Amino acid sequence: MSEWVIKGLVAGIRTTVYPKAPERAPGTTPGFPAGGEFGRGASELASRCPTGALAARGGTIDVDERRCIHCYRCVRGVERPLGWDRGYEWATQAHSREGLATGSERPALGRPYRKSIHVIVVDAGDCGACLNEVRQLNNPYYNMHRLGFFVTPTPRHADVLLVVGPVTDHMRVALRKIYDAMPTPKCVVAVGACALSGGVFAGSFTCKRGVADVLPVEVEVPGNPPPPLAILHGLLVAAGRAAPARRRGVPEDGEATAASRASAGAGE
Amino acid sequence: MNADRPQERRVTRERFRELIEERWPTVVHSIVDLANATIELDCPRRLLRELCQGLFHDFDLAFAGLTVEEDASEWKLRYVFYGDGEAGWVHVLARAPLDDTRFPSIVESVHAADWHERVAEDLYGLQFEGHPRLGDFVLHDDVWQEGVEPMRRGFDAEAAMHQRQPNTDWRPVRVVEESGAFVMPIGPKFSGVTESVHFLLETVGEDVIRTSTRRYYKWRAIEKLAEGKSAADALLLAERFAATTAFAHGFAYCRAAEAIAGTVVPPRARLLRVLLAELERLRHHAGAIQEICESCAFAVASSHAGIVEEDLLRASGQLTGHRYLFGVLAPGGLACDLTTPACRTTLAQAQEARIALGALLRELSISSSFLDRLEEVGVIPLRTARAYSLVGPVARASSYLRDLRRARPYPGYEDLEFDVPSEEEGDGYARLRLLFSEAEQSVRIIEQVVARLPEGPVRAPFEPPGGGALGWVEAPRGGTFAWLRLDASGVVVRYRPVTPSFINWHAFQLGAEKFAFQDFPIILSTFDLSVAENDL
Ligand code: SF4
Numbered sequence: 001m002s003e004w005v006i007k008g009l010v011a012g013i014r015t016t017v018y019p020k021a022p023e024r025a026p027g028t029t030p031g032f033p034a035g036g037e038f039g040r041g042a043s044e045l046a047s048r049c050p051t052g053a054l055a056a057r058g059g060t061i062d063v064d065e066r067r068c069i070h071c072y073r074c075v076r077g078v079e080r081p082l083g084w085d086r087g088y089e090w091a092t093q094a095h096s097r098e099g100l101a102t103g104s105e106r107p108a109l110g111r112p113y114r115k116s117i118h119v120i121v122v123d124a125g126d127c128g129a130c131l132n133e134v135r136q137l138n139n140p141y142y143n144m145h146r147l148g149f150f151v152t153p154t155p156r157h158a159d160v161l162l163v164v165g166p167v168t169d170h171m172r173v174a175l176r177k178i179y180d181a182m183p184t185p186k187c188v189v190a191v192g193a194c195a196l197s198g199g200v201f202a203g204s205f206t207c208k209r210g211v212a213d214v215l216p217v218e219v220e221v222p223g224n225p226p227p228p229l230a231i232l233h234g235l236l237v238a239a240g241r242a243a244p245a246r247r248r249g250v251p252e253d254g255e256a257t258a259a260s261r262a263s264a265g266a267g268e
Numbered sequence: 269m270n271a272d273r274p275q276e277r278r279v280t281r282e283r284f285r286e287l288i289e290e291r292w293p294t295v296v297h298s299i300v301d302l303a304n305a306t307i308e309l310d311c312p313r314r315l316l317r318e319l320c321q322g323l324f325h326d327f328d329l330a331f332a333g334l335t336v337e338e339d340a341s342e343w344k345l346r347y348v349f350y351g352d353g354e355a356g357w358v359h360v361l362a363r364a365p366l367d368d369t370r371f372p373s374i375v376e377s378v379h380a381a382d383w384h385e386r387v388a389e390d391l392y393g394l395q396f397e398g399h400p401r402l403g404d405f406v407l408h409d410d411v412w413q414e415g416v417e418p419m420r421r422g423f424d425a426e427a428a429m430h431q432r433q434p435n436t437d438w439r440p441v442r443v444v445e446e447s448g449a450f451v452m453p454i455g456p457k458f459s460g461v462t463e464s465v466h467f468l469l470e471t472v473g474e475d476v477i478r479t480s481t482r483r484y485y486k487w488r489a490i491e492k493l494a495e496g497k498s499a500a501d502a503l504l505l506a507e508r509f510a511a512t513t514a515f516a517h518g519f520a521y522c523r524a525a526e527a528i529a530g531t532v533v534p535p536r537a538r539l540l541r542v543l544l545a546e547l548e549r550l551r552h553h554a555g556a557i558q559e560i561c562e563s564c565a566f567a568v569a570s571s572h573a574g575i576v577e578e579d580l581l582r583a584s585g586q587l588t589g590h591r592y593l594f595g596v597l598a599p600g601g602l603a604c605d606l607t608t609p610a611c612r613t614t615l616a617q618a619q620e621a622r623i624a625l626g627a628l629l630r631e632l633s634i635s636s637s638f639l640d641r642l643e644e645v646g647v648i649p650l651r652t653a654r655a656y657s658l659v660g661p662v663a664r665a666s667s668y669l670r671d672l673r674r675a676r677p678y679p680g681y682e683d684l685e686f687d688v689p690s691e692e693e694g695d696g697y698a699r700l701r702l703l704f705s706e707a708e709q710s711v712r713i714i715e716q717v718v719a720r721l722p723e724g725p726v727r728a729p730f731e732p733p734g735g736g737a738l739g740w741v742e743a744p745r746g747g748t749f750a751w752l753r754l755d756a757s758g759v760v761v762r763y764r765p766v767t768p769s770f771i772n773w774h775a776f777q778l779g780a781e782k783f784a785f786q787d788f789p790i791i792l793s794t795f796d797l798s799v800a801e802n803d804l
Contacts (some may be wrong), residue, residue, distance in 0.1 A: 004569070004631065007572070007627075014575060023581060025587030027583060027591065028582060028585065029585070030585060050504060052581055072589065072590075072597055072603065077604075121461045122464075123457075123486065123799075124464070124486075125464075125515075126486070127488075128463065128511050128512040128798055129511055129592050131463060132555065134461050135555075136581070139571060140571050140572070140575055151460045152749045153459050165486065168486055169411055171486065201488045201493065204493050205418070205425035206418075206489045224594070234366075
């Protein structure tokens, strides 16, 4: 077995510098369309979006990342593409549909949980990509153990419930049971466009439009799928160790814009 | 060739037609599509069983799938058989008036059709007479009441939701009836980071005697969702229903759409599609290898494979903007061009992955404690692979060779040199080795593609008339199909994907028979099954 030890040593350290410093390696994030001032043609461009993630207010375009499914229609095959952001610190504290979320920046779990958090990962109908990105968190590049995050198979030990997928009818009961079986305090982290808005599955008669239809969501990680770094940021936000992103298109006071409120209300 | 194989194997198309004519004079045959080599056999229902049995056993044509369509006046059931030789695809069509939902089941002679019929029964309310076990399948009986037929034309989702009477008394079927036998349920939530699926392990103590699976916990009804969407919008669904192999599903979908429209994809786009498809295969295989190492609790090897997987995800992101290759495909070609220098970078990254994987395989193949856990577990004999018409690495590890890139070459692959690796043992280790050799072939293909990438446009105009067509692609897990029908305005009337995981889950229970409990995760990982691909 000594060859394996040598092989391990030769490989060196691959682990990302994040969260100490930003990770800049290419291909670590798909990015998001950047909203803002667009000028003429804003509403035409916004109407190309298949999921209603873009809303034009005069010449300005607002992006609702929770709905964006990375189809690139707002940048490919158009004369004047929308700008593009290359970040990954996307996780926000939820402004849930039913107004369950606090909106405050108080860590969801409280101080004792900062350095060691057990996460239960539940697939509620995802396409496999979000789950695969969660899987990457265990590989040497991201190694979430170094940050005190551990995956647990049992709800009894879990502090964080990480849900991917739009919540299918067949998974709803199981998801609810898992949530109920977790000790308090507990925190739900919804990961991916499907878990936040139904994504491309919104409107199916066998799915909800995301986790917030079933459980109180504390942390939202948008992306289709969010890359491992974004999910890591989400966990750090849940632990109170990173500042949540401020959702663009939502004014400072936390009030959703009229457009996004109206479309969110159309959930059921 | 085996002496017991029938004589009709690999006949020319002409000879095939003659043979059909001699044996079943009332079956109307026609060649519908010369380019894609398809023969349609219009079969009266009373002959259906006999014809399918003949095709499967005497002509040795494997079964690829069943698609149901409900058009304005009749049911159209399309049984697709692989014609490996010159004969081409063979589609058997059975029709019936809409008020008559009875069809003979072909399961007795074509066991591979088992789950296809169950799906059709559940979604359309068709009755397959003679099928040994219908019932609880796509729609879970503890959630939906009987008689909900969601794929029927007039289906009213609102009404169905309101009349639901969940049945809390529902219990799964048990088979083992020995004294002391008990069932160990696993899932839908189990283990660390896994997809949702349920297993019932039946046991009398030490060993598991039988395994059955319950799937469709993740059923999102994408076939229903696709109806009424434009051809371009349904592609978004095709890419996203099982995104660990998103490109392959999108590719099959585009090929179906392009076959309807008669679109000729420009040469540069053809080769770029090959490059992306092989990049996806390479990345997928690295991930599958990682999961096998992890299931054996071999942390160092699992880390090394994990590094390769992430490297390739980054390479994909760097090349196309998206780590899972979303948004690159478009009916008619690609949505954006990829520059030749960028492709060269990808090639270099793929070559690095090949070196890393090669080194990993060398180390693994001398780690006896690792091999002990993989050898002779989850064995699928050739006989089973054939009876279930298995696909992909799982089939080829049991020397059941079919690779659509070779058997039915599609644009881009015609002039490329590559091998279709195979193994004989059909066990976990054979499947692992096969993943390594296929990954190597993918890099070989990428090398050739980058060397001969022509300049030119990447997208042809796509204006579909109405019609239906089958698109097929060899996805990383095996052959994947998209049956697509568009109406005259280019709107999707029917989109039916048949995926490799759907096919291979069917045989999983045979690989998971009579084994020790602790081998279960290993057997599961070597089958490399996606739940999202099955649950649609
Ligand atoms: S990339 Fe996102 S925002 Fe842009 S059109 Fe697609 S879904 Fe909408």
